[in-house]
Amino acid sequence: MREELRKVAEDIQIFIANDSFPTTIEPAYLRRAVIDYPLRGGKRLRPALVLWTCGLLGGDPAKALAAAAAVEIYHNWTLVHDDIIDNDDFRRGQPSTHCALNQYAATMLPTAQKEFGRNFAILTGDIQQGWAAAMLLKSVECGVSPAVVLAMSRRMHEQLNRELISGEALDVEYSERDIKTITAAEVEKMLYLKTGALLRFCVEVGATIALDDPTYSDSRLKKLALFAANAGVAFQLRDDWLGIFGDAKKLGKPVGADLAEKKPTIMLLKALELLPPHGKAELLALLGKPETESSVARARELLCSSGAEDFVIRRAVELTEQAREHLNSFPDNHYRKLLNELLEYLTERNV
Numbered sequence: 001m002r003e004e005l006r007k008v009a010e011d012i013q014i015f016i017a018n019d020s021f022p023t024t025i026e027p028a029y030l031r032r033a034v035i036d037y038p039l040r041g042g043k044r045l046r047p048a049l050v051l052w053t054c055g056l057l058g059g060d061p062a063k064a065l066a067a068a069a070a071v072e073i074y075h076n077w078t079l080v081h082d083d084i085i086d087n088d089d090f091r092r093g094q095p096s097t098h099c100a101l102n103q104y105a106a107t108m109l110p111t112a113q114k115e116f117g118r119n120f121a122i123l124t125g126d127i128q129q130g131w132a133a134a135m136l137l138k139s140v141e142c143g144v145s146p147a148v149v150l151a152m153s154r155r156m157h158e159q160l161n162r163e164l165i166s167g168e169a170l171d172v173e174y175s176e177r178d179i180k181t182i183t184a185a186e187v188e189k190m191l192y193l194k195t196g197a198l199l200r201f202c203v204e205v206g207a208t209i210a211l212d213d214p215t216y217s218d219s220r221l222k223k224l225a226l227f228a229a230n231a232g233v234a235f236q237l238r239d240d241w242l243g244i245f246g247d248a249k250k251l252g253k254p255v256g257a258d259l260a261e262k263k264p265t266i267m268l269l270k271a272l273e274l275l276p277p278h279g280k281a282e283l284l285a286l287l288g289k290p291e292t293e294s295s296v297a298r299a300r301e302l303l304c305s306s307g308a309e310d311f312v313i314r315r316a317v318e319l320t321e322q323a324r325e326h327l328n329s330f331p332d333n334h335y336r337k338l339l340n341e342l343l344e345y346l347t348e349r350n351v
Contacts, residue, residue, distance in 0.1 A: 001341035008051060008068075009044040015069045019138075021131045029104050033097055033124040034131065037076040040092050046071045048342060049202035053224060055335035059210025063143045067152065067205045070136035074156070075198060077128035078164065084121050085172060097121040133157070144209050151214035152205050160201045167193025174264045179287070184266045188233060196232025203228045223326045227343075230323035234347040237316040240265040242350070244300060245309065250350055256291030259299055266315070271308035279306065320347040 016038050025031035047068035051061040082088070083096040090096055095103060101124075102117030109116065136156060139149045170190040174182050203224040204216065211218055243258045244267070258265055272280050283302045286295050303309045323343055330336055 001338050001345070004338055005043060005045075005048055005342075008048045009041065011065065012044050012047045012069055012072055013039065013041065015065055016073065019069070019131075019135065021134055022127075025127060029101070029108075030120060030123060030127070033101055033120065034127050036097060036100065037079055037091065038073050038128070040094065042092060044072060045342065045346070046075055046198065046202050049199060049228070049339075050206040052335045052338045052342070053203040053206030054210045055206075056330055056333065056339060057207050057210035057220065059206070060143075064139075064206055064209045066135055066139040066142045067144075067209060070132045070139075070156075071198065071202050071205065073128055073135055074132035074160075077125040077132065078168070078198075080121055080125040080128065082168070084118055084125075085168070097124050139209070145212055145214075147214040148208055148212060151216065152208060155201065155204065155216070160197060163193045163197035167191075167195070167197065170194075175262060177264075179262060179264050179269070179272070179284075182264045182269060184269050187264060187266050187269065191233045191236040192229055195236045196229040199228040199232040199235075200225045220330070223329055227323045227326040227339075230319040230326070231343050231346055234316045234319040234323065237266065237312055237319070238347055238349065240267055241309070241312055241316070244296070244303065246350065254291065256296035256299070259286055259295065260289060260291045262287045265312075267303055267308050267312040270311045271303050271306040274306040274308060275302060316347060323347075 016035075022031050022035050025034055050064050050068040050071055054064040055061045079091060080097045083091055084098050088096050089099050094100075098117040098121035100117075101120045102114075105112040105116045133153065133156065136153055137149060139152070140146055167190050170186075171194055174187065174190065204221055207218070207221050207224055208214070208216065211220075240258065240263075242255075243265075244255060246255050248255050257263075258268070268283075271283055275283060279302055283299065286299050289295065300309075320343065324340065327336065327339055327343065
């Protein structure tokens with residue numbers, strides 16, 4: 001799979017780099033910001049879902065290249081805005097968009113206000129969303145029928161936008177609420193909206209192109225949607241586990257940030273439910289403070305002894321198996337094998 005994924009990454013990199021959409025963006029530093037994240041590379045997991053699902057149903061993945069590039073650009077605008085909301089300074093080992101723009105302003109626009117980087121990063125994400133929509137429409141140039149392209153575009157604007165942004169809004173809201181008022185079911189739904197919705201869109205787009213059917217009524221789309229939704233939540237549960245129990249050196253970032261940010265992960269909520277009163281009070285006392293080696297170590301002990309860690313691992317495994325069951329209902333072929341390996345990577349990774 002890794003070699004096939006590398007090939008997808010190369011193809012998408014070239015496809016995005018050669019697109020003319022950004023060329024007329026002004027000023028020039030905004031244009032550079034718009035193309036920055038999409039061309040920083042990455043594993044290109046979402047484009048792979050589009051291309052391989054198309055192949056799974058007997059379609060020609062080459063016809064899905066514009067759609068695959070579109071979902072990658074779409075994903076990147078959400079990262080730009082996420083980094084603003086989360087005040088993240090780095091993305092993929094380089095300055096995040098708002099930080100890079102602030103660095104530019106410090107050198108080239110010394111009278112710029114302190115909000116310059118944030119404001120222009122918001123505009124960057126806005127343009128990237130428009131770029132993603134335009135790229136999806138270019139699927140016509142790859143041989144996709146206009147009816148299917150229109151259906152995919154409508155799906156992006158009517159469903160994906162609403163779900164994904166709702167998920168981000170809930171994530172922000174939960175960080176502001178009293179953690180004792182939030183349920184694990186609420187968080188799991190938020191994880192689907194924030195992560196699973198885009199994965200679902202990816203497989204539905206690949207399938208729709210393969211089937212040349214703009215109605216979204218084929219029963220196979222429901223199975224693929226459940227595959228992607230379950231995989232997305234399992235992926236996020238694994239991500240939350242890594243945020244506490246992962247290896248900081250392998251991750252390339254410190255662990256324990258979720259504690260400092262009082263992020264209401266399912267693992268944390270489950271621990272607060274299962275711990276005795278003194279343990280619950282101790283865990284609550286660790287929240288909202290800068291993470292230290294000792295505080296993270298103690299949080300790990302509490303999460304583990306309460307059974308919360310085991311609960312989240314079991315839930316991730318359960319969702320992964322459900323996703324695999326839906327995927328394996330399709331005839332065995334090369335693309336089903338790739339998608340199974342991608343599922344394994346998403347839900348069992350250590351970085």
